[in-house]
Amino acid sequence: MAHFQHILDQLPYSEPFRFVDSLEAVSESGVEGRYRFGEDAYFYKGHFKGNPITPGVILTECMAQIGVVCLGIFLLSEAASDGTQIALSHHEVDFYLPVYPGETVRVISEKEYFRFQKLQCKVKMLNEKGELVCKGVISGMVVK
Amino acid sequence: MTSERIYEKLLPIIQTYLPEDVSKEAVNRESDLTRELNINSAHLVDIVLDVEDQFDIEFANEDMEQLRTLNDAIGIIMRKVGER
Numbered sequence: 477m478a479h480f481q482h483i484l485d486q487l488p489y490s491e492p493f494r495f496v497d498s499l500e501a502v503s504e505s506g507v508e509g510r511y512r513f514g515e516d517a518y519f520y521k522g523h524f525k526g527n528p529i530t531p532g533v534i535l536t537e538c539m540a541q542i543g544v545v546c547l548g549i550f551l552l553s554e555a556a557s558d559g560t561q562i563a564l565s566h567h568e569v570d571f572y573l574p575v576y577p578g579e580t581v582r583v584i585s586e587k588e589y590f591r592f593q594k595l596q597c598k599v600k601m602l603n604e605k606g607e608l609v610c611k612g613v614i615s616g617m618v619v620k
Numbered sequence: 621m622t623s624e625r626i627y628e629k630l631l632p633i634i635q636t637y638l639p640e641d642v643s644k645e646a647v648n649r650e651s652d653l654t655r656e657l658n659i660n661s662a663h664l665v666d667i668v669l670d671v672e673d674q675f676d677i678e679f680a681n682e683d684m685e686q687l688r689t690l691n692d693a694i695g696i697i698m699r700k701v702g703e704r
Contacts, residue, residue: 565660565661565662566662589669591665591668591669592664592665592668592679592681592684593661593665594661594662594665615662617661617662617665
């Protein structure tokens with residue numbers, strides 16, 4: 477697990493907007509990682525009033541950070557220069573189950589293509605029981 | 621394949637990716653894909669991938685750099701179809 481630390485170190489996010497804890501597998505064709513939604517995350521105060529559930533946009537962000545940005549950093553590792561970033565360009569996600577405070581999710585991403593600086597992936601998120609939380613297609617553009 | 625025939629096949633691909641505020645009638649051979657038709661860089665890649673499938677060709681990075689207008693695309697496609 478530790479040998480993916482160089483990818484985690486290059487993530488351009490920090491608290492309270494980093495949604496990657498660890499990477500389990502990284503290859504040319506895809507990536508798998510995990511994140512635990514801490515009970516004290518700021519968005520639970522307002523989403524929803526008295527009924528904390530992880531917002532869908534945050535689940536999408538988590539899928540994008542692990543599934544597209546971590547994979548992009550790996551794929552670019554030899555070509556990347558300083559200041560290279562990956563900007564979200566498109567996402568289409570279906571949601572199936574809620575994620576409550578304290579849950580750990582697993583994100584699995586499969587590369588569809590990486591051409592002309594556009595990385596498109598099929599990404600899914602599973603909960604601790606292995607049930608499908610959400611899935612979709614997310615793409616990002618490498619920008620300087 | 622004639623330039624006219626290529627244009628006929630290219631036009632619907634381009635029109636698929638137009639933003640809502642750009643009318644389909646606004647597209648012509650001289651249209652600049654990003655500056656005039658307001659197609660973003662991610663959709664430009666989608667267009668190229670669709671063109672590759674439609675014409676059974678492959679774009680290189682240099683082709684992408686030369687691509688500004690529909691006429692540029694038609695030129696690249698004609699050359700690649702001829703080489704095939």
